[in-house]
Amino acid sequence: MGGCFSKPKPVEVKIEVVLPEKERAKEEMSPNGKASPLVYKVNGTARHYHLEEHPITINPYQNVKDVVEASVCHVKDLENGQMREVDLGCGKALLIKENGDYYAMGHKCPHYGAPLVKGVLSKGRVRCPWHGACFSIGTGDIEDFPGLDSLPKFQVKIEKEKVYIRASKQALLTQRRTKVMAKCISLSNYNISSTNVLIIGAGAAGLVCAETLRQEGFSDRIVMCTMDRHLPYDRPKLSKSMDSHLDQITLRPKEFFRTNDIEVLTETQVAAVDIKNKIAVFKDGFKMDYNKLLIATGNTPKALSCKGKEVENVFNIRTPEDANRVVKLASSKNAVIVGASFLGMEVAAYLTEKAHSVSVVELEEVPFKKFFGEKVGQALMKMFENNRVKFYMQTEVSELREQEGKLKEVVLKSGKVLRADVCVIGIGASPATGFLKQSGINIDSKGFIVVNKMMQTNIPGVFAAGDAVTFPLALRNNKKVNIPHWQMAHMHGRIAALNMLAHGTEISTVPYLWTAVFGKSLRYAGHGEGFDDVVFQGDLDELKFVAFYTKNEEVIAVASMNYDPIVSKVAEVMASGRAIRKRDVELFVRHGKTGDMSWLTGKGS
Ligand SMILES: Cc1cc2nc3c(=O)[nH]c(=O)nc-3n(C[C@H](O)[C@H](O)[C@H](O)COP(=O)(O)OP(=O)(O)OC[C@H]3O[C@@H](n4cnc5c(N)ncnc54)[C@H](O)[C@@H]3O)c2cc1C
Ligand code: FES
16 A cells, blocks of 8 residues: 555646645554644633534535545655645545555544544554544455444555545545445245344444445345434533534434335334244234344333332433433423442533533442542532532432422432422442343343343353453453443444354454533543552643553553543553553553653563
């Protein structure tokens, strides 16, 4: 690669790009080269619409000719291991140099539009700085998630020491799948109550499974069912952009499912599975035969069990309707959030701009203590308090009081009575697997479906994925874990699909998650369960830090705020299979950014 186009054609557009001035160039260089971290406002007032929470709605290319060819830089402008955003005249491209070869592809992550130039380039792929999606530099294909699409890939040629990029209109304007989706050919002998693949659940895991099957050439019937009223949507947005309309968060339009013959049965609940006869029994009595089954039913939010739990205006945030309604009810009113979970804290943050008061009730002493550790939890709590969220810690709800059927007060076990017009419950969830109890599918004591590295259950032909499963995590010596996060659900769905097609693919991924509050993101990679120490770099009070979670002498997870792309860097090291030693990280911290970073680059011992 990096050489010539196969067949030189007449050039229609040729743009001599003026290289940006020094300062700007610095800003656009990759962190592998000379990145400057993103600048965030730390102590400012709440700004909920974080740049990265906007979906990409507009194609970044404008006024595109049939073929675009641009001279984008001099060969000397880019060193090995560097990336740069370059101008094509109709929009930008990401130019990459690795091992002497040049590559060019789309510059924005198809998930939420992150500038990939600020991400991490390592051995043939780029990892997004925001939520960790990975793209092959050779093909533009998505290799790790979140997000559903791949990047457009452009041709590069070198002529007289200059680097040229060439792109067709189609490459620039078409949303790119990894492979062309197969057509369903089995519908001629259509039997409504029989499908080849049945997917129970239309969340991230179910959708990615269906799409992967079609991308891999599967041309038989696929039926996906969901208890939801809607086609799959971006669930993480529900607590971050609570008043989004459904069409702003829908993952694929109706036509997509029609074109690709993926049937979605909405408002449909599977009540039991007869694995011996390969039949799913629906709540209304309808039965469907299947050949292969994916169970991707996610989880069910836990409810309060106190007095008054059935009063009106108490919500779990599971649907766009829930989220929209809470915002409406909270406007200039009093909102109480029960549980300082990811969901609870995101909702609390969102409502501070709308509500008269926002209170959080939590059993623990500090939010997120188990997950992020006490210090990070305290720093986050302070940020919330500075944004006028009031915490009631180490207590729980004893009663929800109503007036004319509607919530009026939340009574705490401590005796405190909070005025409340709306209440959101975020006290955790349990796997939605109750309907499988008698099925013979292996379920553990907590209700999770047990799968192997290929997402297979103990029953041949039955796969499970997403929030509802425990699976062996290679990163932690194949310990069985449940990781209820968006990226992982995507990856599970993909692995399940590949193994339905007998590809024999084992899961190999670094868990990556994020939460976004007050316009800032906290990113996290790895699996920190059971950490025994935390090594910090940066300033927790300023919310500009990186925290390395260690167990014995090894780093098992990392979290950061305002320190991009450190989490993506660490995720790439973990993905390469290299262990990160605690003492290397301590050295790095002791000497600041000038410390020994060989553990990040892999060039050291
Ligand atoms: C408000 C909110 C915010 C979140 N924010 C983040 C975040 O910022 N980052 C992150 O990494 N993760 C986040 N998550 C978690 C993330 O959304 C989940 O990990 C992900 O949705 C799991 O995907 P899934 O496919 O396993 O299940 P789900 O997305 O939960 O989908 C389950 C599907 O199964 C269907 N179903 C269940 N039971 C049945 C049945 N018996 N019959 C038929 N259908 C059934 C449901 O209707 C649904 O379609 C958030 C979750 C919520 C609720
Ligand atoms: S914007 Fe790239 S992974 Fe989310």
